[in-house]
Amino acid sequence: MDINIEATDVEKTTIAILGAGAWGLALTNLAKRNGHKVVLWSRSAALSLEEALADVEMVVSAIPMIGVTATAAKIKAIGLPSDTILVTATKGLDPATTRTPSQIWQANFPNNPIVVLSGPNLSKEIEQGLPTATVVASSDISAAQAVQTVFSSDRFRVYTNTDPLGTELGGTLKNAIAIAVGVCDGLQLGTNAKSALITRALIEVIRIGTHLGGKTETFFGLSGLGDMLATCSSMLSRNYRVGYGLAQGKSLVEVLAELQSTAEGVNTTNVLIEIANREQIYVPISWQVYRLLNKEITPQEAVEALLERDFKAED
Numbered sequence: 001m002d003i004n005i006e007a008t009d010v011e012k013t014t015i016a017i018l019g020a021g022a023w024g025l026a027l028t029n030l031a032k033r034n035g036h037k038v039v040l041w042s043r044s045a046a047l048s049l050e051e052a053l054a055d056v057e058m059v060v061s062a063i064p065m066i067g068v069t070a071t072a073a074k075i076k077a078i079g080l081p082s083d084t085i086l087v088t089a090t091k092g093l094d095p096a097t098t099r100t101p102s103q104i105w106q107a108n109f110p111n112n113p114i115v116v117l118s119g120p121n122l123s124k125e126i127e128q129g130l131p132t133a134t135v136v137a138s139s140d141i142s143a144a145q146a147v148q149t150v151f152s153s154d155r156f157r158v159y160t161n162t163d164p165l166g167t168e169l170g171g172t173l174k175n176a177i178a179i180a181v182g183v184c185d186g187l188q189l190g191t192n193a194k195s196a197l198i199t200r201a202l203i204e205v206i207r208i209g210t211h212l213g214g215k216t217e218t219f220f221g222l223s224g225l226g227d228m229l230a231t232c233s234s235m236l237s238r239n240y241r242v243g244y245g246l247a248q249g250k251s252l253v254e255v256l257a258e259l260q261s262t263a264e265g266v267n268t269t270n271v272l273i274e275i276a277n278r279e280q281i282y283v284p285i286s287w288q289v290y291r292l293l294n295k296e297i298t299p300q301e302a303v304e305a306l307l308e309r310d311f312k313a314e315d
């Protein structure tokens with residue numbers, strides 16, 4: 001049954017949001033607009049992590065992948081009540097362990113409910129008040145519903161889901177694909193090529209994601225196809241802009257310096273290829289992105305390599 005949530009009707013939650021980047025700020029504004037009490041914490045804040053976490057019912061991590069392991073360890077040392085809901089909004093893979101952020105949080109807090117928040121959520125559009133939807137996924141459905149209540153509004157439609165890993169992997173793996181599609185557009189290969197690339201990339205994401213434990217149907221939802229379409233069609237996507245910039249002949253260092261913001265797809269592609277090599281998963285598109293990012297080929301050679309492969313069936 002659909003429930004229409006009015007901001008004024010719901011109980012107010014005390015929340016710590018970690019990471020004061022574009023996504024942490026957008027999530028803070030969404031929760032505050034619903035009347036929840038939000039403490040926004042960042043590494044440079046005057047407030048200590050311990051102070052930020054005092055008496056909160058929910059912790060939302062919008063920290064980039066690079067900071068997740070250390071932050072989770074710090075919070076573990078501080079200690080959290082086992083009923084505090086941990087929400088992870090990071091889209092990345094840990095280079096040291098190849099784990100997802102939710103797996104890192106769960107390993108540190110085995111008794112706490114963990115919820116993944118992911119969807120087609122370009123933060124700039126959300127900050128402009130434009131409408132979108134997202135997914136909150138957990139094996140603990142009441143925790144997912146609590147997060148749904150915190151963030152839902154007439155501009156931000158939040159769906160629950162019981163496949164946290166699939167939800168998280170959709171949002172993470174599409175960043176490598178957004179780089180590939182940025183290259184495609186940067187080289188002006190046309191709408192047919194872009195459509196073919198996104199469609200074949202979805203098959204690739206499903207192949208990897210289901211191998212790692214996600215459910216096929218999740219990748220056809222908002223956090224899979226939905227997020228892939230958003231990031232593969234917008235200059236607001238940092239990952240897309242990485243590919244676009246490389247196609248224009250810029251170096252990766254130059255492109256990242258211009259962005260001055262997190263593009264998780266660079267690290268994710270490297271970790272993904274480590275996983276694919278280890279577990280023998282066929283990832284032709286991500287493989288070409290990997291070779292391009294590691295200066296083994298040019299953008300043009302990456303396209304040629306994809307088109308020159310052996311004939312195969314569409315599966």
Ligand SMILES: NC(=O)C1=CN([C@@H]2O[C@H](COP(=O)(O)OP(=O)(O)OC[C@H]3O[C@@H](n4cnc5c(N)ncnc54)[C@H](O)[C@@H]3O)[C@@H](O)[C@H]2O)C=CC1
Nearest residue numbers: 020021022023024062064066067090091121122123261262
């Ligand atoms: N911006 C967006 O539209 C969305 C971003 N995300 C994800 O959210 C995460 C954060 O992204 P953004 O906020 O956009 O990045 P950002 O580049 O705007 O901000 C990152 C923030 O994290 C801080 N930070 C950097 N290294 C850190 C560390 N080692 N420990 C703690 N904090 C550190 C930075 O000081 C900065 O405040 C990424 O995983 C991204 O994929 C997810 C959905 C939407």
Ligand SMILES: O=C(CO)COP(=O)(O)O
Nearest residue numbers: 119120121122237238239
């Ligand atoms: O994940 C995002 C939108 O859902 C943000 O994409 P970028 O990290 O590529 O900007």
